[in-house]
Amino acid sequence: MSAQSLEIRRSSASVWGSRSGMRTVPTVSKYIDTTTCIGCKACEAACQEWNDLETVATRQTGTYQTLPTLDSQYWNLIRFNERDFDGGIIWLMRKDQCMHCDEPGCLAACPAPGAIVQYANGIVDVNPDQCIGCGYCETGCPFDVPRFHATTGKMAKCTLCVDRTSVGLEPACIKACPTGCLQFGTKDDMVALGNGRVEQLKGNGFANAALYDPQGVGGTGVVTVLAHGDHPEWYNLPADPHVPLLVKFWKSVLRPLGVVAIFGAVIGAFGHYMNHGRKGVKGAAAHDANLPEA
Amino acid sequence: MSTVASRPADPAVRVAREKEDVLVGDEIVRHRIISRAIHWTVAVTFFVSLLTGMPIWTPVFGWMASLFGGLSVCRVLHPWAGVVFSLASVFMFFDWAADMRFDPHEKKGWWGPRLFHYLRWEFEDVETGKYNGGQKFYFWTAGLGSLGLLLSGLIIWFPRAFPALVRELSFVIHDLTFILFAVALVFHIYLATSAEPGTFRSMTRGTVTRKWARLHHPRWYREVTGEDTRRS
Secondary structure, eight states, X not given: OOOTTSOEEEETTOOSSOOOOOOOOOOEEEEEETTSOOOOOHHHHHHHHHTTOOOOOOXXXXXXXXXXXXXXXXXXXXXXEEEEETTEEEEEEEEESOOOBSSOHHHHHOOSTTSEEEETTSOEEEOTTTOOOOOHHHHHOTTOOOEEOTTTOOEEOOOTTHHHHTTTOOOHHHHHOSSSOEEEEEHHHHHHHHHHHHHHHHHTTOTTOEEEOOGGXXXXXXXXXXXXXXXXXXXXXXXXXXXXXXXXXXXXXXXXHHHHHHHHHHHHHHHHHHHHOSOOSHHHHTTOTTOOOO | XXXXXXXXXXXXXXXXXXXXXXXXXXXXXXXXXXXXXXXXXXXXXXXXXXHHHHHHHOGXXXXXXXXXXXXXXXXXXXXXXXXXXXXXXXXXXXXXXXXXXOOGGGSSOTTTHHHHHHHXXXXXXXXXXXXXXXXXXXXXXXXXXXXXXXXXXXXXXSGGGSOHHHHHHHHHHHHHHHHHHHHHHHHHHHHHTTSSTTSTHHHHTXXXXXXXXXXXXXXXXXXXXXXXXXXX
């Protein structure tokens, strides 16, 4: 649902001039520390409850993971990844949800005006009134987040609890977390928190610890501390996420050229008629002596 | 019961129900009824696909969505109209392909210098048969185009069944194909109406005048009437 009180920074399929860009509001951010997550799933339950989502039947696939992947009624999922490492087993648990990218691929791909919006504070939200359920956002998103409701076809995902944050509350998942591995604040504060934690991890022998805040999408509203930051794929995270080049090409190059080409063709046909007129008898007279009257 | 021998009210139209390339009175039947029906099915489904697709393609054409009741309606209607268009195009392809083979003298340049020569109304080729090189060229590109639109369209319609790169390429192919098709269509309609009077009726009534045939498609005229029109 869209929060009317928040001004919109970017809107899907808008031509131009629709935003004032006058307000400067700090970007909000969720901080996730995968190294202190215990996989209790309180955040999953909190998200379901706060958003009045339907119960989704869980599927046992051999791990503690609730579902194989996100769902239109399950916006927040703890991913359990077990790996052999350094003579033992490591459990990499990561809270998976919409990353609220600074340059959202979903918004770039969406063809419905105003169906996907980015508020001034960076939250990326879906407006179901405008959503046509076409699925383009799925191709635009580098994190495979958009999911579609089975009967209405609308896209649904984590809203960063925009209805809570716009009245000064923290997101439901953050509130429910018992270990403090989830925090909420401004992007600058969360990045500072993350960098501090990364330094601490490095001191504890995790030389490749890193804060996952990929610049390919302009940075993300959700920043994640990874103990094995050199292998984001171990956490089901893409190494270099960005809005697909072909999507950018299609929207920013091919489309305007196409509009010009089609208008050009119509103008061209009209211009041709004014300049050359109709196809007539003159040419035929050169080779045909007896053109009939009718 | 009347004893006066009754004659068909519009002989050319009645003949056009079954046959084409025949002379009936002062008219030559150019397209029989099934060809016309298929053509109009293709045309209407193409326009529905076009007008439902363009508002999805760009908000610049968002106003077209109102023709159908909104963008959500367009999103549902577009793939179905596209499928019917593709099916009708298959029928059209097989109906017309035999007449669309390029003659040896037509092989060169119909998409380049020859096309512009023709568009300046500069001369008529006495060997032009039922369809000229430009029309044949349009037929083959439209055929390929409708196949491209179908395949890329199916991928866009069922994205989860395909990997990301295939989906991304489909958007580009669908767009490019539709743009080329739309540009060609503008000229197809223009040439079939304003630019060449006497043409549109060939697709509605199904017939053309002798003069039209002799002017635009001299070899076809010779084949149908048996007359020798070449200047000696």
